[in-house]
Amino acid sequence: MTDTPVTVAFDGDLALVTVDNPPVNALRQAVRVGLVDAVKAVEESPAKAAVLLCAGRTFIAGADIREFDMGPLLPHLTDVVGTIEMCSKPWIAAIHGTALGGGLEVALGCHYRVASPSAKMGLPEVHLGILPGAGGTQRLPRIVGAAPAVEMITTGAPVSAAKAKAMGLLAEIVEGDLTEGAKAFARSVMDAAPPRIDRAPARPAPTEAEWGAMRKAVEKAAKGQMSPVGCFDAIREAFRLDLDKGLEAERAGFMILKNSDQSKALRHAFFAERAVAKPKAIEGASPRAINRVAVVGGGLMGSGIATSLLQAGIPVTMIETSDEAAAAGVGRVEANLASAVKRGIMGEDAKAKLMGMLTPASDYAAAAGADLAIEAVFEEMPIKQKVFAALDEAMGAEAILATNTSYLNPDEIARGLRNPARVIGLHFFSPAHVMKLVEIVQAKETSAEVLATGFDLAKKMRKVGVLSGVCDGFIGNRMLSAYRRVCDYMMEDMRAIEPIDAAMRAFGLPMGPFQLMDLAGLQIGWATRKRLAPTRDPKVRYVTVADAICEAGRFGQKTGAGWYRYEDGRTPLSDPWVLDVIEKAAEAAGRKKRSFTADEIQRRAMAAMINEGAKILDEGIAARPLDIDMVKLFGYGFPRWRGGPMMHADLVGCDQVLADMEAVAADDPGSWVVSPLLRKVAKDGGFGKLNG
Numbered sequence: 122m123t124d125t126p127v128t129v130a131f132d133g134d135l136a137l138v139t140v141d142n143p144p145v146n147a148l149r150q151a152v153r154v155g156l157v158d159a160v161k162a163v164e165e166s167p168a169k170a171a172v173l174l175c176a177g178r179t180f181i182a183g184a185d186i187r188e189f190d191m192g193p194l195l196p197h198l199t200d201v202v203g204t205i206e207m208c209s210k211p212w213i214a215a216i217h218g219t220a221l222g223g224g225l226e227v228a229l230g231c232h233y234r235v236a237s238p239s240a241k242m243g244l245p246e247v248h249l250g251i252l253p254g255a256g257g258t259q260r261l262p263r264i265v266g267a268a269p270a271v272e273m274i275t276t277g278a279p280v281s282a283a284k285a286k287a288m289g290l291l292a293e294i295v296e297g298d299l300t301e302g303a304k305a306f307a308r309s310v311m312d313a314a315p316p317r318i319d320r321a322p323a324r325p326a327p328t329e330a331e332w333g334a335m336r337k338a339v340e341k342a343a344k345g346q347m348s349p350v351g352c353f354d355a356i357r358e359a360f361r362l363d364l365d366k367g368l369e370a371e372r373a374g375f376m377i378l379k380n381s382d383q384s385k386a387l388r389h390a391f392f393a394e395r396a397v398a399k400p401k402a403i404e405g406a407s408p409r410a411i412n413r414v415a416v417v418g419g420g421l422m423g424s425g426i427a428t429s430l431l432q433a434g435i436p437v438t439m440i441e442t443s444d445e446a447a448a449a450g451v452g453r454v455e456a457n458l459a460s461a462v463k464r465g466i467m468g469e470d471a472k473a474k475l476m477g478m479l480t481p482a483s484d485y486a487a488a489a490g491a492d493l494a495i496e497a498v499f500e501e502m503p504i505k506q507k508v509f510a511a512l513d514e515a516m517g518a519e520a521i522l523a524t525n526t527s528y529l530n531p532d533e534i535a536r537g538l539r540n541p542a543r544v545i546g547l548h549f550f551s552p553a554h555v556m557k558l559v560e561i562v563q564a565k566e567t568s569a570e571v572l573a574t575g576f577d578l579a580k581k582m583r584k585v586g587v588l589s590g591v592c593d594g595f596i597g598n599r600m601l602s603a604y605r606r607v608c609d610y611m612m613e614d615m616r617a618i619e620p621i622d623a624a625m626r627a628f629g630l631p632m633g634p635f636q637l638m639d640l641a642g643l644q645i646g647w648a649t650r651k652r653l654a655p656t657r658d659p660k661v662r663y664v665t666v667a668d669a670i671c672e673a674g675r676f677g678q679k680t681g682a683g684w685y686r687y688e689d690g691r692t693p694l695s696d697p698w699v700l701d702v703i704e705k706a707a708e709a710a711g712r713k714k715r716s717f718t719a720d721e722i723q724r725r726a727m728a729a730m731i732n733e734g735a736k737i738l739d740e741g742i743a744a745r746p747l748d749i750d751m752v753k754l755f756g757y758g759f760p761r762w763r764g765g766p767m768m769h770a771d772l773v774g775c776d777q778v779l780a781d782m783e784a785v786a787a788d789d790p791g792s793w794v795v796s797p798l799l800r801k802v803a804k805d806g807g808f809g810k811l812n813g
Contacts, residue, residue, distance in 0.1 A: 125151070126141055126149075126151050127151075127158070132304065134168055134169045135171070135304055135307055136168035136172070136210075137172050137304075138159045138163070138173050139174045139175065140174070143177055144178075146176070146177065146181045146182060147182060147184065147185040148183065148223045148224070152181075153197075154196065156204075157196055159171075160205055164208060164210070169210060169211075170310065170311035171208070171211070171212045172300075173213065173214045173228075173231060174215050174300060175215075175217070175218075177218075178218050179217065179218025180218050180224055181224030181227055182219050182224055183223050183224050184198065189388065197255075198226065198227075199255045199256060201227070202227055202229070202230035202256050203256070203368075206230040208315065209315070210315065211233065211307065211313070211315040212230075212315070213234070213303055213306060214227070214234045215302075216237070216240045216291075219241045219242070219243070220240065220243075221245055221279065222243075222245055223253075223255055225242050225243065226244075226253055226255040226260070227255075229256060229264065230260070232315040232316055233316075234290065235291060235292055235295050235303050235306050238296065242279060242285050244261065244273055244274050245278075247346075247349050247352055249391060250346070250347070250381060252348060252355050254375035257274065258270075258352060258356050258358070258367075258371050259355075259367040260318055260364075261290075261356075262359045262360070263319070263323040264318070266288070266289075266323075266325075267323070267326070267356065270359075271335055271339065271353060275350075275352045275353055275356075276349075318364060320363045322359065322361055322367075323360045324360075336350070339353045344629060344760070345627075345629045345760065346760075347378065347381060347383050347762075348378050348383065348387075351377070354374065355374045358370045382772045387761060389750070389764045389765075390754060390764050390765065393747035393750055393751055393765070397585060397587055398576055400576075400744055400748070401744065402572055402588055403576060404569075405569070406568075406569035407570065407573060408577035409492065409521070411435060411492045411578055412492055413435070413437070414435055414436070414438070414491055414494070414495060415487065415495070415512070416437055416495050417488075417494060417498060418440075419446060419449060419454075420497070421551060421552065422497040422549065423498075424450050425457065425549070425551065425554040425555070426549055428457040428458060428553070428554035431475040432461075433578075434581075436478040436479075436480070437479050438488060439480070439481050439482065440483070442483065446483070448481060450481065451479060454476070457552075458472045458476065459472065485511040485514070487515075488515045488516050489515050489516060489517075490517075493522075493574075493578070494521070496512070497525040500526060500528065500649075501648075502533060505524060505526065505534045509534055518543075521544075522538070522543060522545070523544075523545050524562075525548060527595075528595075528598060528645075528649055531562055531564040532565045535564065542567060544566070544571075545567050545571050545572065546589070546591075547560075547578075548561075548595060549584075550755075550756045557583070557585050558752060558755035559575075559582075559586045559587070560589045560597060561576060561587065563589070563590055565591070587751050588744060589742060589748075590740070591742075592740070595742070596737055596742060596743050600749070600766070603730055603732070603733035604733075607728075607729035608634040610792075611722060613703060614707070614717075615715065615717060618684055618685075620717075620722065621635065622636050624722035624726075625722070627723075628723045628763075629762065630758055631758040635684040638667075638683065639678050639684050642677045642678075643671050643675070643677050643683055644676050646667065647667070650667070661792045664710075665710075670684065727766065727769065728782040729793075731769070731770045731799070732778075732782045732793070734749045734766055734767055735798040735799040735802070738808075738811065739798040746768070746812055747768075747812050749765065750766065753766055768808075770802075771809050775799065775803040778799065779799055779800060779803040782795050782796075782799065
């Protein structure tokens, strides 16, 4: 890297403009200034064309998001792109790696674009709750047309070089050396006047019916998120206005979205996703190398964990109770990988290679020599303790022993074993080869080195690891329990489940609580309730409906019935039998029937969840509010555009959440404890200050 992030060199009749701003050539202010100066230098030179190159592993990968909440830092990217576009000499963007966001907008301001075959291009601003604000919504549709621009911008999905060439975004794909190929292309066009996007509106314009159909599809896919629709509306302006007026409209739309709560939430999620992997508990600790893993259990969870490990390039020994059970587990892994082949994620050769890394076994001795063992057996303490004892005997005293338990105490599971410092919880979410979340549970004596290894493993498996302390249900399921409990209370009071599910879907969750229970299966929750029954506080309201449903052998979708009926195995249908069970339970409990609006349902549900999150923070189970947010985003489908429950509390106001929680508690005295931390942050300005 030179003293300045943008340099200009000359190669005969070509100017070579190079951006060198590691690690991803982000468009910080110094880069923007350097690009404007480079345009001036090119104009004043004898060069006939300029090639825009980037040092390092990628083209300009976007703006520096840290500048979003600062005051305006000149020059604006819009002006930089416009300056390049108005240069009297052709500019050719030579793209390698990724050209994303502002990086692609800079390339759109160039008169031609060439790229290496492996390059990808995209405008992912929608994922930050904004729209491309430096001409992306105006230039891209003028280059590639309406439908491709709508697809790229409203989804934020990048396109390959081949697709970009097919849609007209690239002039050429360069095989071989990109710099030399870009220079050759530049010399082929440098004697012609540089083409500029017409200042008139884009053409051809879709019909009103076509616009309407596209907008309807965008709204449906957005599921309550504002920015995809805002992007669409800005793109449409490219077909109504000339470029200058379109850029003005784009800027106005950008500012509206940037200042919205949704964008604040999405930016919080962006930074939190990166911060969550760096808890203070692992500062200074080095992870161990994991060269082979023993997975105990080949059922749905164990096979999913094994699949994910194999996809990370880690050999797996799968241990089951018999050769037949081990073979069945191998079959589940093969089915998971076959699904990846079907979706185009990998080829048959890659699948065969991964299957060759999987060794089935029916004896714990097969775990010898593994660096890590992960048990994924039934959620029963005696079974898990037996597995850990067998692993302790079969493996070295330093080998890491991990439990995939959803609720149980890892210290109890590992009681009496050698070297408790190597015991950890790795709570994967089902299906483990699909879901990104792993709760990394710190047992009483877990070493920092073992914790660091857990985080490193999660990264290799392309998952989001979140540190949790030990409590019943850890972070995610403990909060889920509070959420379900308040929904149970409303269900019994309303004598209905469908309005609650509908309200929570409208909030942005993929499913309501009762649909989710049916999908996940009701057995584990039932087992947990029975396990906790002896210690249940009699003052806490207990709703018996779920128990009655389980006692009837209805465990959700897989049994054809749970809270709903499933005649086709997937579609939830209202069941009068369940409504009758609810009615009888409410009468037996002496509950007076009442109604709640959708807004009241959402606020009460969120208040209970946030209140439990505050207690989790106060107890030190979670280190930061952002850790809780990432658990709910990646493990439970909490809408990313709301930022997670703790960020949501800050956005709506912790004082409102406190008032809602106090109302919930007043309805059922003895059933709820309002968190002192929630009361404190309601006075002090929110949970965000606790993120550090």
